Amino acid sequence: MKETADVFPLTEMASRFVAQLTQCQKLKLKVLEGSSKHVLIELPYDTQLIGYPDTGVIHGGVITTLMDTASGCAVVCSIFDKFGSLEISPTLDLRVDYMKPAEPFKPVYGFAQCYKLSSSVAFTRAIAYQDSIDDPIAHAVGSFMRISPEMVGEEFRQALMGEPRND
Structure with missing residues (x-):
């Protein structure tokens, strides 16, 4: 099944993932990049x-x-790339350190990496920034629970994979 992960565009899957979340719709979050190594999301000023x-x-x-x-x-994205499967991964812990306020009228970018996958937990680090990733607004470290692919609902799986619904 690894072949599927190699050819499947992770940016598109990441975009569909974000589109499924109501809070992301309200915030108008847009995925700019998605890969096995990182995700970059834009938050427009509103x-x-x-x-x-x-x-x-x-x-x-x-x-x-x-x-x-x-x-x-x-x-x-990391799990899909490594295992060719989708998993639900709710947040276990997220520590955020704020360094400065975001400047008004400018978008904010969220850059995140999943740097370690254990059998039951995924570990991440993230930076929020505007003009330069080297001048962060905030940074975060997080841990996410890995729940087996069997727990992913069929409708959610179809949405992330870009498949038509079976209605």
């Missing part, structure tokens, strides 16, 4: 996301959601 009306700064919870989503998406 006045509805402002946490501090006097400054126009995006709420920190939105940045956390961006990094959690990018990290979870990186896990899905």
Whole structure:
């Protein structure tokens, strides 16, 4: 089954994964890159996301959601690339360190890597930034539970694989 993982475009699968999540739809998150090594997601600036009306700064919870989503998406891509299967991987732990506020009126990018897959847990690191990844807004480390492919619902699997629904 590894052949499937080699030819399947992970950016497209990552995009479909993000499109399935209601909070991502509301935030208008867009996957720019998806690979076995990383995921890059764009969060466009929106006045509805402002946490501090006097400054126009995006709420920190939105940045956390961006990094959690990018990290979870990186896990899905990494598992699919390595094993050729889909797994549900809910967040076990996510530690976020904020370094500075995001500048108003500019998109924020979430870059995440799944750097270790054990038999039951996936480990990630992520950075939220605007102009340069070397000047982060925040960074995060996370762990995600690996749940067997049999637990992935058929409708969700079809959506991620880009297959038509069997209605």
